[in-house]
Amino acid sequence: MSTISVDPVPGRSDEMVVNMGPQHPATHGVLRVVIGLEGERITRAVPHIGYLHRNHEKIEEARTYFQVVPYTDRMDYVSGTQNELPVVLAVEDLLGVEVPQRAKQIRTIFFELFRIASHLVWMGTAMLDLGAITPFLYTFWDREIILGIVERTAGARMLPNYYTFGGVRRDVHPEFFKDVADFLDHMQRRMPDYEHLVLENPIVHARTKGVGVLSKERAIARGVTGPVLRASGVAYDVRKAFPYDAYPDVEFEVPTSSDGDTYARFWVRFQEIYQACKIIRQLLEQTPKTGPYKGKVSPRLKISGERYRAVENSRGELGVYVVGDGSDRPYRIKHRGAAFTNLQVIPDLFIGAKFSDAIAILSSLDPVFGEIDR
Amino acid sequence: MSLLSEVWQAVKALGTGMATVHKRVYEDAPTEFYPYVQPDLPAVSVQSLALVENEDGSERCIVCLQCERACPAQVITIERHRNPEGKGFLIDRFDIDLVNCMYCAACVEACPVSSIVTIQDFEMSTYDLHTLKADIDFLHEQSRRSRRWYSPKFGVEIRTDDGKIVKAPPEMQPGGLAELLKPAEEEVDQ
Ligand code: SF4
Numbered sequence: 001m002s003t004i005s006v007d008p009v010p011g012r013s014d015e016m017v018v019n020m021g022p023q024h025p026a027t028h029g030v031l032r033v034v035i036g037l038e039g040e041r042i043t044r045a046v047p048h049i050g051y052l053h054r055n056h057e058k059i060e061e062a063r064t065y066f067q068v069v070p071y072t073d074r075m076d077y078v079s080g081t082q083n084e085l086p087v088v089l090a091v092e093d094l095l096g097v098e099v100p101q102r103a104k105q106i107r108t109i110f111f112e113l114f115r116i117a118s119h120l121v122w123m124g125t126a127m128l129d130l131g132a133i134t135p136f137l138y139t140f141w142d143r144e145i146i147l148g149i150v151e152r153t154a155g156a157r158m159l160p161n162y163y164t165f166g167g168v169r170r171d172v173h174p175e176f177f178k179d180v181a182d183f184l185d186h187m188q189r190r191m192p193d194y195e196h197l198v199l200e201n202p203i204v205h206a207r208t209k210g211v212g213v214l215s216k217e218r219a220i221a222r223g224v225t226g227p228v229l230r231a232s233g234v235a236y237d238v239r240k241a242f243p244y245d246a247y248p249d250v251e252f253e254v255p256t257s258s259d260g261d262t263y264a265r266f267w268v269r270f271q272e273i274y275q276a277c278k279i280i281r282q283l284l285e286q287t288p289k290t291g292p293y294k295g296k297v298s299p300r301l302k303i304s305g306e307r308y309r310a311v312e313n314s315r316g317e318l319g320v321y322v323v324g325d326g327s328d329r330p331y332r333i334k335h336r337g338a339a340f341t342n343l344q345v346i347p348d349l350f351i352g353a354k355f356s357d358a359i360a361i362l363s364s365l366d367p368v369f370g371e372i373d374r
Numbered sequence: 375m376s377l378l379s380e381v382w383q384a385v386k387a388l389g390t391g392m393a394t395v396h397k398r399v400y401e402d403a404p405t406e407f408y409p410y411v412q413p414d415l416p417a418v419s420v421q422s423l424a425l426v427e428n429e430d431g432s433e434r435c436i437v438c439l440q441c442e443r444a445c446p447a448q449v450i451t452i453e454r455h456r457n458p459e460g461k462g463f464l465i466d467r468f469d470i471d472l473v474n475c476m477y478c479a480a481c482v483e484a485c486p487v488s489s490i491v492t493i494q495d496f497e498m499s500t501y502d503l504h505t506l507k508a509d510i511d512f513l514h515e516q517s518r519r520s521r522r523w524y525s526p527k528f529g530v531e532i533r534t535d536d537g538k539i540v541k542a543p544p545e546m547q548p549g550g551l552a553e554l555l556k557p558a559e560e561e562v563d564q
Pocket residue numbers: 444445446447448449450470474475476477478479480481482
């Protein structure tokens with residue numbers, strides 16, 4: 001399919017070219033990286049993407065705004081409702097809809113629940129890549145609780161189609177707040193276990209410390225966002241820089257690390273789970289148990305104008321650029337994927353690393369191919 | 375010295391790992407014994423679609439085509455003709471391609487009479503995809519088989535043993551149904 005040459009570099013006949021993926025279990029989906037090896041050192045790394053391409057942007061141009069929202073779910077499928085929010089915010093801005101405060105709070109609770117769910121999946125699969133199976137079983141066990149809470153309210157586990165213009169589709173389940181509080185208590189008991197199994201694990205230290213160092217300058221130049229950027233020492237977080245929904249009302253920190261290595265990226269994601277729990281706890285106190293959950297939006301909305309809105313999803317800045325031409329369908333929708341942009345550092349980090357380190361580096365980038373290939 | 379400390383580190387790490395894992399041995403296993411024990415799905419869970427008939431066997435659907443228009447995957451095909459006696463329309467064809475349906479429940483939300491509903495029957499795996507190209511008989515059969523379904527307008531409804539359709543008691547309903555009924559009326563006014 002590709003025209004990029006996989007031949008050895010002329011005059012370097014000792015270089016061996018290896019295809020990593022697209023069916024390699026450690027590539028988190030369908031990433032194919034053409035890797036040039038000299039002994040165990042990587043000399044070249046060319047990522048190839050597009051094996052999961054579904055033409056999201058073009059399909060969405062042919063759909064009404066209401067129909068676009070369920071499609072966005074299919075991008076970053078491990079973090080569910082987080083994908084819906086950019087489109088919803090952009091359309092709300094263009095329409096000038098008043099969103100009830102309670103709807104914003106519910107949206108933010110879901111947003112942070114999915115951040116925990118996504119980081120749990122990352123933790124399990126990253127440890128699987130490093131050769132540990134047990135954390136994977138435990139993280140999926142805990143993630144199952146989140147998905148159960150989501151299903152009780154939204155009707156689906158991974159692709160809920162729950163946010164809508166002006167709020168959320170339906171009110172939360174009567175026991176939603178109790179379920180979430182129970183889950184947070186459960187997480188509080190679990191987190192020390194995860195710290196023991198992952199962050200304090202000497203094997204993890206040996207495999208990740210000092211491996212795949214991404215300097216601050218390089219990270220900014222490549223445009224990475226999210227935990228990968230914050231692990232390189234840049235405290236950029238869309239939730240703080242351009243607050244949306246209920247984030248202005250809650251207190252949280254943006255964990256950063258100056259090391260920029262694989263371990264730092266692990267550490268930052270761990271701290272984000274703690275921060276997400278903190279945010280949800282505050283919101284559980286603030287959110288009224290009953291009240292409006294949806295603003296008034298005409299079912300036949302028409303939009304003209306253009307707008308870029310971004311949110312901080314589990315992987316970084318997930319943005320969308322919506323152009324409306326006055327009809328009920330978008331003229332153009334462009335998604336700015338966080339995982340897609342974070343993938344651009346693969347050549348920087350891979351070249352010079354050992355082959356087995358490449359697996360650890362890749363899992364620390366936490367790519368999700370639904371969003372990268374779109 | 376460093377060898378000793380390395381060995382100590384390894385033993386300590388092993389010990390921590392074993393202790394952490396051992397704690398879980400006494401917890402309840404999260405395993406679901408699915409084919410033997412049916413999972414208890416929430417009433418709003420979207421597993422499949424069905425077309426509900428009234429108790430007397432007449433069609434609830436008024437063939438307004440709202441669901442066809444709302445469907446993002448464009449998998450609903452409806453054909454209708456005018457009712458020769460009386461008003462309204464009659465169904466010629468009502469097909470849902472359940473293979474390409476993405477179970478977003480947009481159609482269920484759009485239906486003004488809660489005719490198309492979500493059900494919790496998920497056992498639809500098949501070797502032949504054509505069996506999932508649902509026509510109106512298939513959709514009616516789905517609703518006859520299910521004891522409980524959900525639509526945003528009416529909430530959870532149950533079919534009793536003697537074939538009556540009743541609204542589920544409040545403790546079975548998902549949240550916010552009272553408020554849901556209000557915007558539904560307002561939308562009709564518009
Ligand atoms: S659930 Fe969604 S995709 Fe399936 S028929 Fe209804 S509107 Fe279409």
